[in-house]
Amino acid sequence: MTTPFFQPNPNIIKPYALMDLDDTLFQTQRKIDAWELPTTEPKNLVCATVNKQDEPLSFMSQRQAMFFNWLLASTELIAVTARDRHEIQRVKLPFNSWQVLTHGAVILTPESELLSAWQQHMYNALAPLQNILNQLTDWIHNYSQKSDSTHNDLKLTPHTDTFVDRELTIYLAIKHTQKDHQALADLAEQLPIFIPNFEQHFYVHVNxxxxxxxxxxxxxRHAVQFLLEQHLDSQRPSFGFGDSLADLPFLQLLDWYGMPNHGQLHEQF
Known part of the structure; x- marks a missing residue:
C-alpha cells in the first residue's frame, strides 16, 4: 500500500481550541500599558469583561478581537480558566462548548450544565480537605494581622461551589491590595514551613x-485530561494557548500549544 499525498478536502473538521482567558485573550488596561500591546488605541479596544459593578474591566486589542472571532468561526472553542461560575458570568464573550472553570474543579457541558461525573470526582477529592482548608484560612488571617503593615494588605478569598448538594471550599485566592508581589512571595515561602504536611495536600501558584x-x-490538567479521554473526539486535532506556568501542564496534553508574547510563560521561556 502506498501512502497517499495530501489532497485538500472541502469538508472542514473544526479542531478543538482550549484557551485560557485572562491575559491570553484579554487583559486589564494596566497590563495593556505595562506590556505596551499593539492595536490598543481607545478606538480599537473591545470590552471583554466587567467588574462586580458592571463596569468595563478587561479589554481585547484589535488583534485579539480578530483572533477570537477567528476562533469562534473556525474551531470548537473550549474555555479553560481559573474563573469560577460567578466570575465567568462577567466575561462578555460567547462560549458555546465545554467550559473548564475554577482551575479545573468545575466542568460545564455545552448546555452550561454541571458535569455530574466530574462533580462526584471533585467531591471525593475536596470533602476530606475541608477542615484543613478552614485551618489554613485561619492561619492566613492570623499571619496578616501579626505581620508588618505590608502583610496587612493581603486579601483572602475562599472560592467555593456546590458538589453533590454540599458547599465545599475549592481553593484559597490571595491578592495584595497594593500589588506588592514580594509580600505574596513571602507568604508562599512561609506556608510549607508553618503548615504541617502542607505540600502533601496543596500546591501554590503565584502569577x-x-x-x-x-x-x-x-x-x-486533570479536567482537560478527563474531557479528552471521556467526551471529546480523539480523531479531531486540538491546540491551545495560555499565559501562565499553571497552564503548561494542560497545554502539553494537546497536539499543539502556544502562548502570547507577554505574561508569565513568555517571560520564563
Missing amino acids: ANNLAILPHGVHK
Missing part, C-alpha cells in the same frame, strides 16, 4: 498579584 493555594486534585 503577578495572584496567589492561589490549591489541593493537588484541583488542576486544569
